[in-house]
Amino acid sequence: MKITDVEELKKIANQVRIDIVNMVYEAKSGHPGGSLSIADILTVLYFNQMNIDEKNPKSAQRDRFVLSKGHCAPALYSILIEKGYVPREELKKFRSVEGILQGHPDMNKVPGVDMTTGSLGQGLSVANGMALASKMEHEGYRVYCMLGDGEIEEGQVWEAAMTSNKYKLDNLCAIVDYNGLQIDGKVTEVKGLDDLEGKFKSFGFNTIVIDGNNIEQIIDGFNSAKLCKGKPSVIIAKTIKGKGVSFMENKAEWHGKAPNEEEYNQAMEELKGGK
Numbered sequence: 063m064k065i066t067d068v069e070e071l072k073k074i075a076n077q078v079r080i081d082i083v084n085m086v087y088e089a090k091s092g093h094p095g096g097s098l099s100i101a102d103i104l105t106v107l108y109f110n111q112m113n114i115d116e117k118n119p120k121s122a123q124r125d126r127f128v129l130s131k132g133h134c135a136p137a138l139y140s141i142l143i144e145k146g147y148v149p150r151e152e153l154k155k156f157r158s159v160e161g162i163l164q165g166h167p168d169m170n171k172v173p174g175v176d177m178t179t180g181s182l183g184q185g186l187s188v189a190n191g192m193a194l195a196s197k198m199e200h201e202g203y204r205v206y207c208m209l210g211d212g213e214i215e216e217g218q219v220w221e222a223a224m225t226s227n228k229y230k231l232d233n234l235c236a237i238v239d240y241n242g243l244q245i246d247g248k249v250t251e252v253k254g255l256d257d258l259e260g261k262f263k264s265f266g267f268n269t270i271v272i273d274g275n276n277i278e279q280i281i282d283g284f285n286s287a288k289l290c291k292g293k294p295s296v297i298i299a300k301t302i303k304g305k306g307v308s309f310m311e312n313k314a315e316w317h318g319k320a321p322n323e324e325e326y327n328q329a330m331e332e333l334k335g336g337k
């Protein structure tokens with residue numbers, strides 16, 4: 063069922079953040095920073111926007127989601143647990159061979175995962191194929207693809223962007239998680255994106271710039287993408303890496319590191335206090 067109440071969506075996003083931190087803490091490894099930055103966007107997608115049914119995860123007409131920045135699997139897994147695709151007990155087995163929730167999403171193991179990802183740069187190409195198939199089969203579903211701002215330094219992403227434009231994939235919505243950091247530093251220092259909106263515009267995209275940690279702006283952004291006809295859309299979402307846990311916010315060191323016990327307790331205090 064579609065949730066429209068913003069306060070309720072905020073509560074779900076907060077629970078998703080709690081689950082992300084729990085998962086990474088239990089496993090003693092994983093990627094909290096980039097998972098926390100997309101918690102609000104994924105919450106809106108799965109609880110407010112996408113046409114999906116957890117009782118029928120393989121329905122041909124379902125909207126598709128490709129987590130191109132696959133290392134942020136904890137965010138997707140938390141959502142799938144909240145939606146009821148995956149049993150909550152799996153959370154404790156994150157990154158363990160006994161569980162289905164591996165370090166990167168596997169579509170053959172996890173109900174609700176539409177594409178196996180983790181090798182960066184490939185998701186938009188796959189999303190193009192899905193969006194084209196939707197049109198060719200007249201299924202009418204939409205496709206969403208989450209990219210990282212470090213990830214889009216890879217050339218294949220721009221080749222894929224040309225393809226989205228060539229086929230006028232207006233049922234495709236790419237999202238860039240523009241948190242400004244990648245694996246070991248600032249995106250501007252590694253290979254800056256400069257006028258990112260201008261770049262996407264020149265590749266034929268309808269561009270929408272939002273605060274990607276603001277639920278109302280996220281809803282408006284996706285609604286406006288749905289209204290655009292004849293071209294693909296991209297949502298450039300300004301976010302904070304590590305959002306919701308004060309000592310993780312805007313710190314590249316939290317890209318792929320688990321909190322120790324003291325840090326875990328502090329994170330839980332902050333998140334459970336709803337800060």
Ligand SMILES: Cc1ncc(C[n+]2csc(CCOP(=O)(O)OP(=O)(O)O)c2C)c(N)n1
Nearest residue numbers: 096133180181182210211212213243244245
């Ligand atoms: C092809 C490929 N090269 C390198 C990596 C290693 N890697 C994992 S995450 C990452 C940085 C990604 O940065 P960004 O897309 O900004 O993700 P975020 O900061 O949102 O977590 C890199 C280089 C990878 N997974 N795949």
